[in-house]
Amino acid sequence: MTGPAAPVLAVDIGGTKLAAAIVEPGGRVAAYDRAATPAGPGLDAEGLWRALEALLDKLAADAGDPPLAGVGVGCGGPMTWPAAEVSPLNIPVWRDGFPLRARLRDRYPDLPVRIHNDAVCVAVGEHWLGAGRGRDNVLGMVVSTGVGGGLILGGRLINGASGNAGHIGHVVVDPAGPPCECGGRGCLEAVARGPGLVAWAREQGWRQETPDATGVELAADARAGHPVAAAAMRRAGRAIGVALASTTHLCDLEVAALGGGVSQAGDLLFEPLREAFREHARMDFARRVRIVPAELGQTAGLVGAAALVFAQDRYWSAG
Amino acid sequence: MTGPAAPVLAVDIGGTKLAAAIVEPGGRVAAYDRAATPAGPGLDAEGLWRALEALLDKLAADAGDPPLAGVGVGCGGPMTWPAAEVSPLNIPVWRDGFPLRARLRDRYPDLPVRIHNDAVCVAVGEHWLGAGRGRDNVLGMVVSTGVGGGLILGGRLINGASGNAGHIGHVVVDPAGPPCECGGRGCLEAVARGPGLVAWAREQGWRQETPDATGVELAADARAGHPVAAAAMRRAGRAIGVALASTTHLCDLEVAALGGGVSQAGDLLFEPLREAFREHARMDFARRVRIVPAELGQTAGLVGAAALVFAQDRYWSAG
Numbered sequence: 195m196t197g198p199a200a201p202v203l204a205v206d207i208g209g210t211k212l213a214a215a216i217v218e219p220g221g222r223v224a225a226y227d228r229a230a231t232p233a234g235p236g237l238d239a240e241g242l243w244r245a246l247e248a249l250l251d252k253l254a255a256d257a258g259d260p261p262l263a264g265v266g267v268g269c270g271g272p273m274t275w276p277a278a279e280v281s282p283l284n285i286p287v288w289r290d291g292f293p294l295r296a297r298l299r300d301r302y303p304d305l306p307v308r309i310h311n312d313a314v315c316v317a318v319g320e321h322w323l324g325a326g327r328g329r330d331n332v333l334g335m336v337v338s339t340g341v342g343g344g345l346i347l348g349g350r351l352i353n354g355a356s357g358n359a360g361h362i363g364h365v366v367v368d369p370a371g372p373p374c375e376c377g378g379r380g381c382l383e384a385v386a387r388g389p390g391l392v393a394w395a396r397e398q399g400w401r402q403e404t405p406d407a408t409g410v411e412l413a414a415d416a417r418a419g420h421p422v423a424a425a426a427m428r429r430a431g432r433a434i435g436v437a438l439a440s441t442t443h444l445c446d447l448e449v450a451a452l453g454g455g456v457s458q459a460g461d462l463l464f465e466p467l468r469e470a471f472r473e474h475a476r477m478d479f480a481r482r483v484r485i486v487p488a489e490l491g492q493t494a495g496l497v498g499a500a501a502l503v504f505a506q507d508r509y510w511s512a513g
Numbered sequence: 514m515t516g517p518a519a520p521v522l523a524v525d526i527g528g529t530k531l532a533a534a535i536v537e538p539g540g541r542v543a544a545y546d547r548a549a550t551p552a553g554p555g556l557d558a559e560g561l562w563r564a565l566e567a568l569l570d571k572l573a574a575d576a577g578d579p580p581l582a583g584v585g586v587g588c589g590g591p592m593t594w595p596a597a598e599v600s601p602l603n604i605p606v607w608r609d610g611f612p613l614r615a616r617l618r619d620r621y622p623d624l625p626v627r628i629h630n631d632a633v634c635v636a637v638g639e640h641w642l643g644a645g646r647g648r649d650n651v652l653g654m655v656v657s658t659g660v661g662g663g664l665i666l667g668g669r670l671i672n673g674a675s676g677n678a679g680h681i682g683h684v685v686v687d688p689a690g691p692p693c694e695c696g697g698r699g700c701l702e703a704v705a706r707g708p709g710l711v712a713w714a715r716e717q718g719w720r721q722e723t724p725d726a727t728g729v730e731l732a733a734d735a736r737a738g739h740p741v742a743a744a745a746m747r748r749a750g751r752a753i754g755v756a757l758a759s760t761t762h763l764c765d766l767e768v769a770a771l772g773g774g775v776s777q778a779g780d781l782l783f784e785p786l787r788e789a790f791r792e793h794a795r796m797d798f799a800r801r802v803r804i805v806p807a808e809l810g811q812t813a814g815l816v817g818a819a820a821l822v823f824a825q826d827r828y829w830s831a832g
Contacts, residue, residue, distance in 0.1 A: 272796070331674045345763065347673065348830060352666050354765020355650045358798040359666070364762035366793050368688060369755050377795030378758070436688050439697070440759055443683035444664065446673020474685050476696030477591070479677040511667060 198263030202503045203250070203302075204496040207231075207269040207294075208312060209284025209339070212249050215493065216257045217266075217500035221323045223493050225257035231285065239287045243297060250301075264306040264503035265298055268315030268495045271342075275357025276512035278309035283375070284339070308502040308510050312495050313342025314351070314360055316453060316488070318509050319498030321346045324489040325451035333447055334488065335362050337434065338409070338454035340375075341383040347445055351509045363387070365437040382437040386430040388412070388456050395426040413459035427459045428466040435470030442480045453488030460487075517582030521822045522569070522621075523815040526550075526588040526613075527631060528603025528658070531568050534812070535576045536585075536819035540642045542812050544576035550604065558606045562616060569620075583625040583822035584617055587634030587814045590661075594676025595831035597628035602694070603658070627821040627829055631814050632661025633670070633679055635772060635807070637828050638817030640665045643808040644770035652766055653807065654681050656753065657728070657773035659694075660702040666764055670828045682706070684756040701756040705749040707731070707775050714745040732778035746778045747785040754789030761794060761802045772807030779806075 199219060206213040209231055216225040232245045270282035278295035282288055298307045310318070317326075317334025326332030326346065335343035341363030345352040352359045363383035364376055371380025372390070384390055388409025392400075400415070400422040401407045415423035438450055457463060468485060475481055490497055502510050518538060525532040528550055535544040551564045589601035597614035601607055617626045629637075636645075636653025645651030645665065654662035660682030664671040671678045682702035683695055690699030691709070703709060707728020711719075719734070719741040720726045734742035757769055776782060787804060794800055809816055821829050 272798070329674075331678075347666065347671050347678070348669065350667065352671075352764070354666065354798075355648075355767045355801070356765055356798045358796075359650075359763065359765040361762040361765075361796075361799075364796070364799075365759040366755050367685070369686065369751075369789075369793070374795075378793045380793070381762075432688075436685050440684040441763060443680040443700075444678065444760060444763060445671070446675055446678040446680075448674045470688075474688070474697045474699070476693075477677075477680075477683070479591070479673075479675045480680075480683075482674070 198504060200261050200263040202500040203262050203265045204499040205246075205250070205265065205267040206312060206315070206495045206499065207246070207267065207282070207285070209270060209282065212246055213496060214249050214253045215496045216253065216260060217497060219504055221497050221500070223496065225253060226493075227253040227256060233286070237287055239292050242285070242287050243292070247301070262302070262305055264308065265302050266315075266499035266502040267294070267298065267307070267309040268312035268499045269294060269309055271311045272358070273309070273311065275310070275353070276308070280309070306503060310357065310499070310502060311342065311344070311360070314344035315495045315498035315502070317344025317346065317360065317498065318351060318501050319490050319494035319496070320451040320453070320488050322501040322505060323497060324494060325486050326449045329448040331446060331448045333362065333438075333441055333445070333450040335450065335452055336454035337386055337430070337452060337456040339388050341387050345445060346508070349508060350511070353511060362437055362441060365440055367433045367436045382433055385433040386456065391426045391430055391456065394429065395422050398422045398425065400426070410455045410458065413456060413462075416459050416462045424462055427462040430456060431463040431466030432470040434463070435467040436474055438467070438483070438485060439471050439474035439480065442475060442483045446479055447483045450483055450485045451488045452485070453491075453494060457487060517823060519580050519582040521819040522581050522584045523819040524565075524569070524584070524586040525631060525634070525814045525818065526565070526586065526601070526604070528589060528601065531565055532815060533568050533572045534815045535572065535579060536816060538823055540816050540819070542815065544572060545812075546572040546575060552605070556606050558611050561604070561606050562611070566620070581621070581624055583627065584621050585634075585818035585821040586613070586617065586626070586628040587631035587818045588613060588628060590630045591677070592628070592630065594629070594672065595627070599628070625822060629676065629818070629821060630661065630663070630679070633663035634814045634817035634821070636663025636665065636679065636817065637670060637820050638809050638813035638815070639770040639772070639807050641820040641824060641828075642816060643813060644805050645768045648767040650765060650767045652681065652757075652760055652764070652769040654769065654771055655773035656705055656749070656771060656775040658707055660706050664764060665827070668827060669830070672830060681756055681760060684759055686752045686755045701752055704752040705775065710745045710749055710775065713748065714741050717741045717744065719745070729774045729777065732775060732781075735778050735781045743781055746781040749775060750782040750785030751789040753782070754786040755793055757786070757802070757804060758790050758793035758799065761799045765798060766802045769802055769804045770807045771804070772810075772813060776806060
């Protein structure tokens with residue numbers, strides 16, 4: 195099928211950084227800029243919006259202000275969808291709701307503006323051009339500060355009733371497990387998110403001397419042979435394996451692609467993951483799923499956001 | 514949209530009974546016949562096929578041999594799909610594979626023949642004309658001798674890579690739980706299937722005097738106030754609630770419709786189910802799902818099988 199010939203402005207809005215790119219129709223990132231997400235006392239919702247506008251102005255100047263086919267955005271959830279009044283958990287000044295799509299439509303009145311959950315955009319990117327390309331039934335997931343994901347089934351992005359499909363972080367992996375930020379208990383995210391792993395490892399004695407160590411350092415220590423760090427990765431891997439078994443039984447996947455900082459632990463995560471998956475996914479159809487690292491790295495979310503415009507037949511069913 | 518004007522021959526093939534119906538375009542069952550599924554020594558695969566043909570001959574005679582728009586079939590899984598070489602767990606003589614679609618095409622050479630998992634057909638029936646009608650994101654499930662289901666997302670039946678999507682019976686509800694027939698552990702089916710509940714209740718002292726009592730009698734005893742039977746229903750209900758929380762987090766459902774013999778326990782099942790669901794599904798989008806009894810009763814699977822022909826735009830994406 196033929197998509198737009200002009201490039202798309204892709205935007206990724208998270209609690210740590212704002213990123214924007216000019217993405218060409220084939221998916222190449224032609225220009226890229228980023229900035230730390232502003233925070234702290236004195237910042238309000240409009241202040242964050244102005245910071246985003248400054249980033250977009252800078253990118254347009256750097257890229258020579260090309261004509262655009264549309265604007266695609268990934269943003270931390272939750273949000274109303276497709277209206278994209280966003281209220282990201284990790285962005286305090288927008289936590290009570292910010293009309294992101296309306297504001298971007300005001301700024302780009304002649305362009306389609308399409309916004310989805312940031313983890314959904316990563317999944318779309320991995321399906322469009324990454325580890326899931328050419329397959330019709332794909333889960334893309336991110337294991338990082340949180341655990342999120344998106345589902346492509348029958349070749350099309352699954353949105354669900356309110357745009358919230360793909361929340362694999364809240365698949366229950368142990369009904370008696372630790373409390374989750376969502377208010378539930380035993381969710382995959384409660385066990386496997388970076389800060390959860392760090393907290394668990396600290397209780398076991400890991401890095402008592404460096405109180406700000408993160409999941410990335412935990413993964414590095416695991417690779418370096420630290421037994422507690424390795425045990426933390428094993429705990430995460432097994433929980434992810436259980437959640438993937440449940441997911442493929444429900445959705446009959448071909449590929450599950452894992453990205454995010456925790457996934458950097460490599461085999462220390464993937465081996466216990468595959469072990470638990472094999473224990474729980476015994477039927478032939480379920481065992482056929484390929485569980486692989488994501489391929490697109492840091493730009494997956496931007497590439498996926500651009501695909502909301504470039505490949506709307508697969509990834510954008512809303513108005 | 515406009516579907517065929519002629520009726521459809523609908524067939525439901527299970528381990529207990531064979532059923533067939535003439536279903537009108539609006540979903541009304543105009544004629545119906547059933548027979549016990551033959552079994553026992555001396556029966557072979559062809560013997561079962563002849564029994565099915567005899568049922569179809571009788572139905573055609575009873576109904577005045579009307580012209581047909583097609584043939585829709587629900588059959589116990591697993592099967593290859595859409596080729597429907599079936600190998601139903603609960604039908605020993607077909608367990609090693611029977612070319613059901615090919616045989617039916619030979620019998621009805623001028624008609625489309627469409628076959629899907631029997632629980633998927635129940636879900637389709639409930640979406641087309643039952644508890645999920647008018648909604649785009651629906652899980653239909655059957656809690657009976659086994660636990661099965663089907664997913665309609667974005668208004669269309671989800672098949673997955675091999676036609677096996679919807680296996681909610683193998684969502685893991687307790688990774689350390691009882692072994693499952695599938696070879697896994699802690700699947701919903703291992704906890705909540707009728708025979709599993711009966712075995713658990715027997716261990717607690719229920720109906721030691723009637724060794725052939727079933728899940729239907731367990732549900733009846735629960736309604737009559739038997740404490741062990743009620744506890745068994747509570748155990749099943751909580752497990753279903755956990756699996757539904759995981760499912761709606763993944764799929765962002767509007768409606769989950771529960772049918773099957775175990776569901777007959779009513780509030781004794783649904784109250785603990787909703788209690789566990791509320792504990793694990795805390796986010797706004799997840800709490801909006803309506804969890805309700807299926808509406809179509811015994812004919813849901815036949816009505817859904819007919820819909821594979823009548824509403825192919827939603828329910829049949831294969832060749």
